[in-house]
Amino acid sequence: MITVYSYRWVPDFAQGLVRDLRVRWALEEVGRDYDQWRIGLGEEQNTPAYRACQPYGQVPVYAEGDLVLFESGAIVLHIGETCEVLLPSEPKARARATCWLFSALNTIEPGIQELAAIDLFHAEEAWTRERRPQVEDWVRRRLGELAAWLGDKEYLEGAFTAGDLMMATVLRNLRQTDIVTTDPTLGPYLERCEARPAFQRALADQMASFDAQPS
Numbered sequence: 001m002i003t004v005y006s007y008r009w010v011p012d013f014a015q016g017l018v019r020d021l022r023v024r025w026a027l028e029e030v031g032r033d034y035d036q037w038r039i040g041l042g043e044e045q046n047t048p049a050y051r052a053c054q055p056y057g058q059v060p061v062y063a064e065g066d067l068v069l070f071e072s073g074a075i076v077l078h079i080g081e082t083c084e085v086l087l088p089s090e091p092k093a094r095a096r097a098t099c100w101l102f103s104a105l106n107t108i109e110p111g112i113q114e115l116a117a118i119d120l121f122h123a124e125e126a127w128t129r130e131r132r133p134q135v136e137d138w139v140r141r142r143l144g145e146l147a148a149w150l151g152d153k154e155y156l157e158g159a160f161t162a163g164d165l166m167m168a169t170v171l172r173n174l175r176q177t178d179i180v181t182t183d184p185t186l187g188p189y190l191e192r193c194e195a196r197p198a199f200q201r202a203l204a205d206q207m208a209s210f211d212a213q214p215s
């Protein structure tokens with residue numbers, strides 16, 4: 001049986017965004033059952049046993065028998081190996097899907113994370129008055145390029161792949177803004193990804209997993 005490690009509680013702004021969502025979604029797409037193991041923020045992240053699974057004390061962790069994986073991108077690729085929907089078996093199509101997964105994580109996510117960190121953790125601080133417009137410009141430029149690629153395609157390579165799964169979870173990290181929702185290409189694209197039944201089940205399961213209070 002597969003076990004996915006997640007948090008018992010996170011603040012409201014993070015609920016629905018924690019990266020175990022990517023793993024839950026991938027498992028739903030491939031139709032694999034899993035158990036969840038919830039850890040507390042703080043001490044439990046720092047135990048030697050947990051650090052042996054995740055060197056940085058973060059979630060998600062994926063465990064299946066004696067295979068333990070960390071890094072959501074690596075986990076989604078591993079899950080995708082068994083399923084045509086996430087990673088097509090045709091070698092070039094598979095390589096393109098992998099390419100988009102890295103593009104989401106390495107090219108798009110850093111700027112979006114910086115903007116989210118400014119908005120959620122540093123909103124009233126003086127330095128953000130200078131820095132935020134620069135970061136927002138960067139994000140808008142990259143998203144414009146992404147939208148130009150997408151054009152009128154349903155998904156990044158035509159059919160849904162692990163690349164779309166990862167890109168959608170990254171775009172969701174702008175939900176404190178209207179940058180994605182007002183974009184005529186990316187807004188409907190994200191809606192399409194989120195309308196997938198596998199995503200809906202994964203999101204519902206993550207949301208149901210949180211305790212009402214920190215513990």
Ligand SMILES: N[C@@H](CCC(=O)N[C@@H](CS)C(=O)NCC(=O)O)C(=O)O
Nearest residue numbers: 018019057058059060070071072073
């Ligand atoms: N690159 C890692 C990032 C994991 C990550 O940032 N996890 C967050 C939750 S979404 C976390 O555990 N943060 C708490 C911490 O860093 O202590 C991945 O994609 O799995």
